[in-house]
Amino acid sequence: MRCDVLTLLPAPVEAYLSTGVLGRAAVRGTLDLRVHDLRRWAINRYGQVDDVPYGGGPGMVVLASVVVPAVRELVNAAPSGCRVVLPDPRGRRFTDTVAQELAHSERLVVVCGRYEGLDERAHELLQADEISLGDFVLSGGELAALAIVDAVARHVPGVVGDPGSVASDSFTSYLLDHPVYTRPPTFEGRSVPPVLASGHHERIRRWRLEQAVRLTLSRRPDLLNANWSRLPDEVRQLTVETAAREKIDWQPPEGA
Ligand SMILES: C[S@@+](CC[C@H](N)C(=O)[O-])C[C@H]1O[C@@H](n2cnc3c(N)ncnc32)[C@H](O)[C@@H]1O
Numbered sequence: 001m002r003c004d005v006l007t008l009l010p011a012p013v014e015a016y017l018s019t020g021v022l023g024r025a026a027v028r029g030t031l032d033l034r035v036h037d038l039r040r041w042a043i044n045r046y047g048q049v050d051d052v053p054y055g056g057g058p059g060m061v062v063l064a065s066v067v068v069p070a071v072r073e074l075v076n077a078a079p080s081g082c083r084v085v086l087p088d089p090r091g092r093r094f095t096d097t098v099a100q101e102l103a104h105s106e107r108l109v110v111v112c113g114r115y116e117g118l119d120e121r122a123h124e125l126l127q128a129d130e131i132s133l134g135d136f137v138l139s140g141g142e143l144a145a146l147a148i149v150d151a152v153a154r155h156v157p158g159v160v161g162d163p164g165s166v167a168s169d170s171f172t173s174y175l176l177d178h179p180v181y182t183r184p185p186t187f188e189g190r191s192v193p194p195v196l197a198s199g200h201h202e203r204i205r206r207w208r209l210e211q212a213v214r215l216t217l218s219r220r221p222d223l224l225n226a227n228w229s230r231l232p233d234e235v236r237q238l239t240v241e242t243a244a245r246e247k248i249d250w251q252p253p254e255g256a
Pocket of ligand 1: 086087088089090111112113114115116117118131132134135136137139140141142144
């Protein structure tokens with residue numbers, strides 16, 4: 001997958017994308033990550049990319065005449081097209097399902113807003129996939145862009161070394177992930193559950209699944225309800241048993 005990020009703050013974006021899982025995938029060639037300084041498309045030699053809002057009010061607005069040509073240049077250079085993503089509080093909510101969907105795109109262009117946001121005409125002309133990280137406001141689109149690129153890239157085959165790690169991650173299986181432990185066997189009087197040191201693969205698998213179900217039931221029952229028909233029989237049965245045993249006030253969704 002190739003991903004181009006357009007930003008007014010290229011340095012921190014480049015620093016993050018060249019580090020860890022993403023950085024290693026880029027070195028291997030599994031990902032092609034490029035960061036572009038939006039000032040390259042500035043409207044004058046002073047590097048102007050923003051202006052005051054019509055009608056008055058605080059802050060500055062990013063010029064449509066900067067963002068639109070920048071995005072078009074990248075899109076027009078992509079022979080098989082690409083998906084334009086615009087992090088924005090007004091967008092659809094970002095979830096793992098959205099990340100999996102975007103991971104099917106061969107090319108993404110992600111545009112980071114700043115200040116009061118982009119001139120509305122940039123929204124109208126680009127018709128981008130507007131995505132919100134949640135009901136809060138960041139100072140710029142960079143953190144949102146990085147969160148989106150990172151979560152999407154984890155679903156691109158070959159990016160995460162062990163695909164089993166992604167498959168068991170929270171949300172991918174519609175459950176929160178099970179707890180994990182490492183050495184030492186006892187820390188401040190708390191021991192690792194003995195089953196994990198038993199070497200018995202089936203018992204370990206079952207214990208992890210039980211813990212994932214228990215955590216999801218107590219913290220995010222909405223995930224179980226929303227995905228009930230997609231859950232394997234084993235998970236459904238375990239959910240019903242766990243709710244009854246632990247006296248958790250939860251019922252399978254109506255009609256299930
Ligand atoms: C200070 S914000 C602008 C907020 C805008 N005035 C509003 O209230 O909706 C600047 C930029 O940060 C990004 N941003 C802020 N919050 C975000 C969120 N929750 N999800 C995704 N992007 C966000 C967007 O790119 C936005 O254009």
